[in-house]
Structures are given as structure tokens and as C-alpha cells.
Amino acid sequence: MAATTGEKRTRTNIFTLAPREEWKKVCLIELLDSATALVNIVTYHRCQAHFDDNQTRSDVWNAITKTEIRNRFRPVLGRAITDKMLDKCDEQWNAFFEQLDNYYDGERDDKPGVPGYWKDDDKRVLKACIRNDAYTVEWGEHSRIELALGSELKEKYGIPLNKRIRVPIKGNPQYDGHGGRLELVYDRSAESFTAKQPVTFLHDTTRATDSSDKGCVAAVDVGANNFVAVTTTNGHQRVFHARPLFDRFHHYTERIGELQSQLPAQTDSSRLVEKLYAKRTRHRNHAQDALVRHLTRLFSEWGVEKVFVGKLDDVREKHWSATVNEKTDLFWAHGRFRRRMQTVLEGQCGISVEEKSGAGTSSHCPRCDEEAHVSRNGDVFQCGGCGFEGHSDVVGSENFLQSMVDGDVDFTGRRPMARPVDSGRNGPERGHQTVPRLEWDDHCWRQRGHATKKEPTNQSTRKGNLASELGPA
Ligand SMILES: [Zn+2]
Structure with a gap:
């Protein structure tokens, strides 16, 4: 069987979202705001437990249950984004505990700080991680991204339940391939949405193997x-x-x-x-x-x-x-x-x-x-x-x-x-x-x-x- 082979590489495409309608912009901001709220709520509960001397590490992990978070955020963020944001929280806390263990083991001099809130100048950072099955990107005459949202958000903005929100995109994709977890950020001062899309692709050579x-x-x-x-x-x-x-x-x-x-x-x-x-x-x-x-x-x-x-x-x-x-x-x-x-x-x-x-x-x-x-x-x-x-x-x-x-x-x-x-x-x-x-x-x-x-x-x-x-x- 003929197949492309070669080394797998990951690079990042960066592009901007350019919603024409005001409601789409508002809807996207609401999405990002909820995603950040999710992270901050998890951080808040885990910090409370962490600084309470009577609580164990497993208490910290369970300070707020994933079910609670899912029930609250899935209607807005949808399943894929909710789960991805929870993963993001776990990544941060795993890294923190690892550093903390290294500190206690003497492999590190400074005591690490707990994961911080997603805030900038006292305002929430507007950011979300979007799982690769929750978005599609199409480049062409009408380049666009389509994002999956929770049903509540769709209803609020009049998007049919079987549709995703479609937003034009601008940019110059450098890499072609399989898209991974997309990061979407809104910059308040520039009033712009920036997406970072990691792309994995096969580099080089074509051989007649299945490798x-x-x-x-x-x-x-x-x-x-x-x-x-x-x-x-x-x-x-x-x-x-x-x-x-x-x-x-x-x-x-x-x-x-x-x-x-x-x-x-x-x-x-x-x-x-x-x-x-x-x-x-x-x-x-x-x-x-x-x-x-x-x-x-x-x-x-x-x-x-x-x-x-x-x-x-x-x-x-x-x-x-x-x-x-x-x-x-x-x-x-x-x-x-x-x-x-x-x-x-x-x-x-x-x-x-x-x-x-x-x-x-x-x-x-x-x-x-x-x-x-x-x-x-x-x-x-x-x-x-x-x-x-x-x-x-x-x-x-x-x-x-x-x-x-x-x-x-x-x-x-x-x-x-x-x-x-x-x-x-x-x-x-x-x-x-x-x-x-x-x-x-x-x-x-x-x-x-x-x-x-x-x-x-x-x-x-x-x-x-x-x-x-x-x-x-
Ligand atoms: Zn379906």
C-alpha cells in the first residue's frame, strides 16, 4: 500500500477571527469569558483546599468535582471545550505539584506558587482551549472557522442546534496537516481574536510502505x-x-x-x-x-x-x-x-x-x-x-x-x-x-x-x- 512516510512535525498556524456581525463577536466573547470562568472557579476551590492544612492532596483535586463543573459549563461551552478546559486546569495543577515535590526533595530552591487566576489588570483574560473535534478550519475564497458551542449559547444567539457558529478568518496558514488543540484569545485593547492552531504533519519523502x-x-x-x-x-x-x-x-x-x-x-x-x-x-x-x-x-x-x-x-x-x-x-x-x-x-x-x-x-x-x-x-x-x-x-x-x-x-x-x-x-x-x-x-x-x-x-x-x-x- 502506498503511503506518505516521514518524520512527524508540529508547527503553529496563527490567524485572526473577523466576525462581521456584532452578535457573533459578543457570542465569542461570552464563550471565552465562560471558559476562563471555569478555570478560575477550579483554581479558587483548589487553592482553598490547598491552603487548608487539614486537607490532603486528593482533597485538593476533588475540591470541586468535574461533574459539578460539567453540569454548569457544558450548556454554554459544549462538551469538548468544557473537557478541554478541565484538562488545562489539571495540566497546571499537575505541573505545580510536580514542582512542589521537587522543592520538598531538595531538587529545586524556590517554592513554586499555586496556579494563578486567569486575570490581567483585574479583568478576566478571555481565552479558551478548543478540542480539535470542536472546530473546523477552511482556507479558501471564504476562509472560515466553525466552532461547536453549548446548546444554551446556541439558543441565546439563535444558532440552530445542528449548526456551529461560523466566523470568517484572516491570515496566512503556514502549515497544512492535522490540527490539534486550538487556543483562542481575545485582546480587549486591540479588539481582536487570535487563534493559535498547532498542526502536525508528515515531513518529506514518499515511500511504498505503511509506516x-x-x-x-x-x-x-x-x-x-x-x-x-x-x-x-x-x-x-x-x-x-x-x-x-x-x-x-x-x-x-x-x-x-x-x-x-x-x-x-x-x-x-x-x-x-x-x-x-x-x-x-x-x-x-x-x-x-x-x-x-x-x-x-x-x-x-x-x-x-x-x-x-x-x-x-x-x-x-x-x-x-x-x-x-x-x-x-x-x-x-x-x-x-x-x-x-x-x-x-x-x-x-x-x-x-x-x-x-x-x-x-x-x-x-x-x-x-x-x-x-x-x-x-x-x-x-x-x-x-x-x-x-x-x-x-x-x-x-x-x-x-x-x-x-x-x-x-x-x-x-x-x-x-x-x-x-x-x-x-x-x-x-x-x-x-x-x-x-x-x-x-x-x-x-x-x-x-x-x-x-x-x-x-x-x-x-x-x-x-x-x-x-x-x-x-
Ligand atoms: Zn451529532
């Missing part, structure tokens, strides 16, 4: 619907459809239950019951080991260096039921799955594996960040904000990856998550149709409907899901 993919990160999410969904930072995606496998597992469980109920009193097992247990486990392990091997092959091919595996506790908390429990504890045997991943990926391929919370979150739209107007019907995820429709578990893995890599997902290559500027105008955007879907055929994980490129419609899975929700077949 441009080197160093990418993958998120593996085990969804409550019995899908394993994978998304990588260089744009690869896969879905492993494990529901038929689970149905069989569940069939054994039921058979075992039946047999146990027929056992004479004081007997809790029989040879047949033991045999069925063993068989159930063997089938599950076989498919699971094959899945790990399959993933290993894909990850090596794609140049993955790090893998995040979702913790199943989250799934259980959100969707508790006896069946979900059976799925997560017994069927997925999640501890075993993760250990296998670690043994094979780390031991044999040097790919690191980390278990992290935060998986399975299809509570917001991966395209437009909308939270309030999304719905999940079994496998189908729909966003009322931008009209996007996709596979819920793939949405879960996209959001999981996004939260793990801090928004730095490089979709300049395959762009599975390309966001059409006017998505929604021409009917819903159907996502994930081209994501290969694999099923277990008792020997290996095989792509379903391989002959036809097109995915079967969601109809069948919708029905299948309904059936499994109604109870065991």
Missing part, C-alpha cells in the same frame, strides 16, 4: 450489546459481532439451570452439569482467544503501539440486569480477556495494553458533541443535533478513543469520521456503513457479507436486539 501508521493508538470497547468495537487514531475501525456467540453461551446456561433444578436435594452438581460448564467455557475461550489473535494481527498491520481496553464496570453500572451481568462476568470473562490481550499483545508484539474506564459511552454524538438530543435504540445511535446515525458500540469506541487520546485523533488519512460541513441538510448522515463487521463461525472471525461491500441494514439487528431484550429465545 506512516506507526505509533497509533487503538481503543477496544466491549459494548453492552455484545459487540467489540475497535477504533484507531489512524482511522481504522472494526466491529466484532458476538451476539450469536452469547446466545449459544446463554443456551448452555439455561440448560445447566434446568438440569440443576432436577437434581435430587443436597446435590448441587452432576457429571452432566460439570460437562456442560466445561463445554460452555471451552467454546467461549476458543472464540475469545481467536479474537485476541485476530486483533493482534490487525494491530501489527496498522502499526498500533498502544491499546486501551474498556473496563466493563462502566457497562454494568449503566445497564444493570441479570443478562448484562451474565454477559459481562461470565461470557466476556473480562479479566481473562484483558489478561490474554496483555500476554499476547505485550508479550509477543510489544504493544502495550491498558485498561481504562470511560468506555461504552454513546451518550454523546461523536460528530457534533450533542448530548441532549441523542438516542440509542439497540445498535442504532441517532443524533438529533446533526442527523448522524451510526452503530452505538462503534460510537462508544470512538468516544472512548477520543477521551483517551485527548482529542488528538488523526483522521487526515482515511477520514472515517469526516464531518461534512452541512451534514443534516441532505438527510441523515449514515455512519459506520463501511466499517467491516465480523462474526464468529466456530473457527475464526469472518467478515459478514463479504461478497457485498454494503452492510446489511440495521433492520435485522434491531429486531434481533428486541428479541434478546424480550428474553431468551
Whole structure:
């Protein structure tokens, strides 16, 4: 496969925003003002706790909870900017504690000061950090930036919920490539908005290899619907459809239950019951080991260096039921799955594996960040904000990856998550149709409907899901 290779470099594009309408200017200032307020509120609470001798360091971190901040600021800033600002606060406080430890260890002479308020001449600095999925920049005849805002701010300024605010930009972009976290500042005296956009790009040479993919990160999410969904930072995606496998597992469980109920009193097992247990486990392990091997092959091919595996506790908390429990504890045997991943990926391929919370979150739209107007019907995820429709578990893995890599997902290559500027105008955007879907055929994980490129419609899975929700077949 031909691909561009070379050294990765980061440079910064600087440009100005030139809103023509007064309301856009006011709206942007309000956005920046709220972002700064967020930082100052966090700083205030953490400082209070820090200077209180009875409080521990963990009290400082929890002086104000992220949930509290999110609830307060997401309506204005939207999810991506709120989270990015929280990251910014944590960066400052992490740096501070590190310096403080160095000071106590004698590696540093002066005692560091706590992170300061974002203020200048007693006025709030107007500044925000904007995650790369919360803005798009287009250079051309009508150069412009589009920013995601919270729903409250949109309503206040009459921006439709499925739109971003669009502002003309002026400048001369020096670098072309994948944009990272954008910093937007308003200068009160000059009355100007300045944006700094770090850009990562590949420098030089074109060779016929796939090594441009080197160093990418993958998120593996085990969804409550019995899908394993994978998304990588260089744009690869896969879905492993494990529901038929689970149905069989569940069939054994039921058979075992039946047999146990027929056992004479004081007997809790029989040879047949033991045999069925063993068989159930063997089938599950076989498919699971094959899945790990399959993933290993894909990850090596794609140049993955790090893998995040979702913790199943989250799934259980959100969707508790006896069946979900059976799925997560017994069927997925999640501890075993993760250990296998670690043994094979780390031991044999040097790919690191980390278990992290935060998986399975299809509570917001991966395209437009909308939270309030999304719905999940079994496998189908729909966003009322931008009209996007996709596979819920793939949405879960996209959001999981996004939260793990801090928004730095490089979709300049395959762009599975390309966001059409006017998505929604021409009917819903159907996502994930081209994501290969694999099923277990008792020997290996095989792509379903391989002959036809097109995915079967969601109809069948919708029905299948309904059936499994109604109870065991
Ligand atoms: Zn959306």
C-alpha cells in the first residue's frame, strides 16, 4: 500500500477571527469569558483546599468535582471545550505539584506558587482551549472557522442546534496537516481574536510502505450489546459481532439451570452439569482467544503501539440486569480477556495494553458533541443535533478513543469520521456503513457479507436486539 512516510512535525498556524456581525463577536466573547470562568472557579476551590492544612492532596483535586463543573459549563461551552478546559486546569495543577515535590526533595530552591487566576489588570483574560473535534478550519475564497458551542449559547444567539457558529478568518496558514488543540484569545485593547492552531504533519519523502501508521493508538470497547468495537487514531475501525456467540453461551446456561433444578436435594452438581460448564467455557475461550489473535494481527498491520481496553464496570453500572451481568462476568470473562490481550499483545508484539474506564459511552454524538438530543435504540445511535446515525458500540469506541487520546485523533488519512460541513441538510448522515463487521463461525472471525461491500441494514439487528431484550429465545 502506498503511503506518505516521514518524520512527524508540529508547527503553529496563527490567524485572526473577523466576525462581521456584532452578535457573533459578543457570542465569542461570552464563550471565552465562560471558559476562563471555569478555570478560575477550579483554581479558587483548589487553592482553598490547598491552603487548608487539614486537607490532603486528593482533597485538593476533588475540591470541586468535574461533574459539578460539567453540569454548569457544558450548556454554554459544549462538551469538548468544557473537557478541554478541565484538562488545562489539571495540566497546571499537575505541573505545580510536580514542582512542589521537587522543592520538598531538595531538587529545586524556590517554592513554586499555586496556579494563578486567569486575570490581567483585574479583568478576566478571555481565552479558551478548543478540542480539535470542536472546530473546523477552511482556507479558501471564504476562509472560515466553525466552532461547536453549548446548546444554551446556541439558543441565546439563535444558532440552530445542528449548526456551529461560523466566523470568517484572516491570515496566512503556514502549515497544512492535522490540527490539534486550538487556543483562542481575545485582546480587549486591540479588539481582536487570535487563534493559535498547532498542526502536525508528515515531513518529506514518499515511500511504498505503511509506516506512516506507526505509533497509533487503538481503543477496544466491549459494548453492552455484545459487540467489540475497535477504533484507531489512524482511522481504522472494526466491529466484532458476538451476539450469536452469547446466545449459544446463554443456551448452555439455561440448560445447566434446568438440569440443576432436577437434581435430587443436597446435590448441587452432576457429571452432566460439570460437562456442560466445561463445554460452555471451552467454546467461549476458543472464540475469545481467536479474537485476541485476530486483533493482534490487525494491530501489527496498522502499526498500533498502544491499546486501551474498556473496563466493563462502566457497562454494568449503566445497564444493570441479570443478562448484562451474565454477559459481562461470565461470557466476556473480562479479566481473562484483558489478561490474554496483555500476554499476547505485550508479550509477543510489544504493544502495550491498558485498561481504562470511560468506555461504552454513546451518550454523546461523536460528530457534533450533542448530548441532549441523542438516542440509542439497540445498535442504532441517532443524533438529533446533526442527523448522524451510526452503530452505538462503534460510537462508544470512538468516544472512548477520543477521551483517551485527548482529542488528538488523526483522521487526515482515511477520514472515517469526516464531518461534512452541512451534514443534516441532505438527510441523515449514515455512519459506520463501511466499517467491516465480523462474526464468529466456530473457527475464526469472518467478515459478514463479504461478497457485498454494503452492510446489511440495521433492520435485522434491531429486531434481533428486541428479541434478546424480550428474553431468551
Ligand atoms: Zn451529532
